[in-house]
Amino acid sequence: MLAIGLISGTSVDGIDAAFVEIDGDVNHPRVQLLAGETYPYPEELRERILEICAGKALSVEELADLDDAIALSFARAAMAIQQGQPRAEIIGSHGQTVFHRPPDGEKLGYSVQLGRGESIARITGIETVSNFRAADIAIGGHGAPLVPKIDAYLLSHPTKTRCVQNLGGIGNVAYLPPRQGEDWESRVFGWDTGPGNVLIDLAVQLLTDGERTFDRNGEWAATGTPCRELVDRWLEDPYFHLSPPKSTGRELFSPAYLERSREDARGYDLSAADWLATLTDLTAASIAHSYRTFLPRLPDEVLLCGGGARNDYLRQRLLSYLGKNVKILTTDEVGLNGDFKEAIAFAVLAYWRINGFSGNLPSVTGAPGPVLLGEIHAFPAV
Ligand SMILES: Nc1ncnc2c1ncn2[C@@H]1O[C@H](COP(=O)(O)OP(=O)(O)OP(=O)(O)O)[C@@H](O)[C@H]1O
Ligand SMILES: CC(=O)N[C@H]1[C@@H]2OC[C@@H](O2)[C@@H](O)[C@@H]1O[C@H](C)C(=O)O
Secondary structure: EEEEEEOOOOOOOEEEEEEEEEEOOOOOOOOEEEEEEEEEHHHHHHHHHHHHHHHOOHHHHHHHHHHHHHHHHHHHHHHHOOOOOOOOOOEEEEEEEEEEEOOOOOEEEEEEEEEEEHHHHHHHHOEEEOOOOOHHHHHOOOOOHHHHHHHHHHHOOOOOOOEEEEEEEEEEEEEEEOOOOHHHHHHHHEEEEOOOOHHHHHHHHHHHOOOOOOOOOOOHHHHOOOOOHHHHOOOOHHHHHOOOEEEEOOOOOOEEEEEEEEHHHHHHOOHHHHHHHHHHHHHHHHHHHHHHHHHOOOOOOOEOOOOOHHHHHHHHHHHHHHHHEEEEEEOOOOOOOOOOOHHHHHHHHHHHHOOOOOOOHHHHHOOOOOOOOOOOEEOOOO
């Protein structure tokens, strides 16, 4: 089956579109990436999204307009990636997360992804599956992270234990024990590890007055020295000590969070590069701390993906925290494109949805059981 997967992640840098061929059994999907492209948002739209992620209030009418503008951008991305390819049968669209609240005791979680699927289906004329997080949340799960199940089916190894570490805006991990035995799936774990690039990106923007949006290859941070005392202090944040299942977002790792970290840094008289190195070190330290605290054992291999996999300084810090016995690779090095893995995942989730195969992993999201993920929309094109 030919499918398109679409997502804009928490970095809000644009829509990742993957055009894929999926075949094989639902239990053993084989996926080939035929085309992958990132379509940046128009700058004005990106700014509106970032403002509401940071808590700006807006009227219901403004919300509707924003939802439609995002859906139009997603539909355009689908049509652009479709160019020159045979027609896709299905689109799996994650949309744009603008709010995520994990469940709290009896209170269900709430997660808002804009870019309504019905609109994408109507504009493209291609059956579209969207709103993937809602069903897991409705039965008590976090609705996130969802990609660890796809990681498990595409990247687990017969004898090695692997962690797939996404370094997007937010970081998340999938722990994959060797694929052996009937109960294998229930031994897969995953959670949001905390900040990926979000604090680094916000700091770079602040330091350069918006001229730069990220620390290319970690070059700036590499000229500084991380302040271990501060990292240890920041690691006291309750999120890092919460046992999985757990999920987070820009609501916690926000501009206000960065501002507090800047205040802390002033107390240590850090230079801009030292502060950036310290924020990068926090990402690495929080990941390693969560592996040591919550995993049954350290993995043999960590497979990095997401934009932060290109941050050499971050990778070097992670290596130093995990030690020489853990090999650090990228998912590309084992055959899966790490820039488009999330887009690929939503194509696979759509494929699973229409084939009646559950998309959530209860051991990751905390839901009480498996459930079909996503709503299906099909209309003739406009
Ligand atoms: N060459 C590079 N060097 C350092 N960092 C990079 C590089 N390229 C991309 N990045 C970082 O990766 C980020 C984008 O990563 P990605 O597209 O994986 O995030 P996302 O999918 O939006 O987030 P999430 O996975 O949390 O939803 C950029 O904001 C930037 O910080
Ligand atoms: C609510 C939401 O959009 N969460 C994102 C975010 O970005 C990374 C991490 O936090 C993960 O939980 C999730 O995305 C991926 C696609 C997931 O569900 O696996």
